[in-house]
Amino acid sequence: MKKIISLFVLIASIFCFTNVLAWPDRAVSLIVPFPPGGSTDQMARALSPMLQQEWGQSVVVENKAGATGTIGANYVRRAAPDGYTLLVTSLGPLVIVPHLMSAVPYNTATDFDYLTVGLRSPNVLVVPESSPFRTVADVVAAMKAKPGKITFGSAGNGSSDHLTAEILFLQTDTAGLHIPYKGGAPAMIDLMGSQLDAMFANINAVIQYINGGKMRALAITSDKRSPLLPNVPTLAEAGISDMTIYSWQAVVAPKGLPADIKTKIHRSLVSALNDAKVKQQFIEIGFEVVANTPEEFVAYQQEESERWKSLIQTRKINIQ
Numbered sequence: 001m002k003k004i005i006s007l008f009v010l011i012a013s014i015f016c017f018t019n020v021l022a023w024p025d026r027a028v029s030l031i032v033p034f035p036p037g038g039s040t041d042q043m044a045r046a047l048s049p050m051l052q053q054e055w056g057q058s059v060v061v062e063n064k065a066g067a068t069g070t071i072g073a074n075y076v077r078r079a080a081p082d083g084y085t086l087l088v089t090s091l092g093p094l095v096i097v098p099h100l101m102s103a104v105p106y107n108t109a110t111d112f113d114y115l116t117v118g119l120r121s122p123n124v125l126v127v128p129e130s131s132p133f134r135t136v137a138d139v140v141a142a143m144k145a146k147p148g149k150i151t152f153g154s155a156g157n158g159s160s161d162h163l164t165a166e167i168l169f170l171q172t173d174t175a176g177l178h179i180p181y182k183g184g185a186p187a188m189i190d191l192m193g194s195q196l197d198a199m200f201a202n203i204n205a206v207i208q209y210i211n212g213g214k215m216r217a218l219a220i221t222s223d224k225r226s227p228l229l230p231n232v233p234t235l236a237e238a239g240i241s242d243m244t245i246y247s248w249q250a251v252v253a254p255k256g257l258p259a260d261i262k263t264k265i266h267r268s269l270v271s272a273l274n275d276a277k278v279k280q281q282f283i284e285i286g287f288e289v290v291a292n293t294p295e296e297f298v299a300y301q302q303e304e305s306e307r308w309k310s311l312i313q314t315r316k317i318n319i320q
Contacts, residue, residue: 023083023261027058030088030251033072035065039204039287043118043249044088046281050272061088068158068319069093070104077106081113081256083265088118091160091248095305099312100158100319108305112252113262114297116269117290119282120248122222123164123200124232126215130194136219136238139198143174152176153187153199158319160247161187163308164200164221166315171240191215202247203228203286221245228286248290250297266294 028051030044044061052059064072073093079085094112098104106112127133133142143150154162157180169176179196181187184205190196192214200221207228209215217232223244225234235243251269253262272278273291282289292300311317 023264024055024057026084027060028055028083029085030059030061031072031076031085032061032063032088033065033069033075033093034063034090036063038090039119039121039202039247040088040090040249043282046278047088047118047251047269047272050275050278051268054268054271068097068101070097070101070106074105076252076254077111079254081254081258083253083257083261085254086115086265087112087252089250089252091250091304092158094250094252094301096158096160096163096308096312097319098305099309100317108301111255113255113257114294114301115251115253115262115266116273116294117248117250117292117297117300118269118273119287120246120290121203121287122220122226122246123161124203124206124210124220124229125168125198125200125218125235126191126206126210127198127218128191128194128196129213129216131197131216133198133218134216136233136235136240139218140172140174142197143169143172143176147175148177150176151179151197153179153181153191153196155184155187156180156182158312158317159184160202160245161200163311163317164243164245166311166317167243167245168200168235168240170311170315171242188215207286226286262294 030048032041032044034040048059048061064075069089069092073087073089076085076087094108098108133139152165162178165176165178184201187199191199203226206215210217217229219235219238220226220229220232221235221243270291273289279289
């Protein structure tokens, strides 16, 4: 009996070893659930050639946008868990949208294998360069003096910049007026034209306008000051608690990925993200490389999901 068991173990070991050696033997798809050009798409396109070189197979970026990222996420959820279809996504479809929509077609707790958080970046509180607001305290004082009158633009209802503003309102017991746009670009245009009073935006989206003198940065949502904006205080330094907030991009797979393939993909992702050229490319525009373990990612996803769920319910935020 012991010999038979040992033989089965040996056969299983050989099968697993052969399986990981064989993968990939065809093209791998990186599904981005948003249009080309955004932060998530940037990460996917930076990873693609690195993974292609390491795996010896084509690694193709496919944009499947729509329904705030849920179309692309659901496409991956339905794919075979064989390592040939991966989702490169922002935090939205994994920890925000499920609490905003009543019928998300996937379960984030059971439908995905979490591989790694690739990048994270803070938001910056910006105002027009001509604004009278020079500090966070100025903005808070104005909201207290004129409740519901100080306008905050955003890329849309439920976006990271919208929810960051909602946390500011909550933490300071104030009320600004949220103005949702169809994307961050038109909101930033109106901000620079002084048609908005303020907005939170991802650092990589606004750094050029700050450096170009078209926006003034008042504070940043990171846990420490950014080397790109060394003179801009964190919100904690500005006296606002519980406002360490990051947007992030990550890679997940359909649930059921074989352990050996999961290990190989994770190792390759971490290696690509930590490539000196790739890493510097992202650092220069305000991103921080995370490249954590699948176990750390699972814990982080749960923590982030609870945080945004609580805020969305407390502030009665909806996606309409």
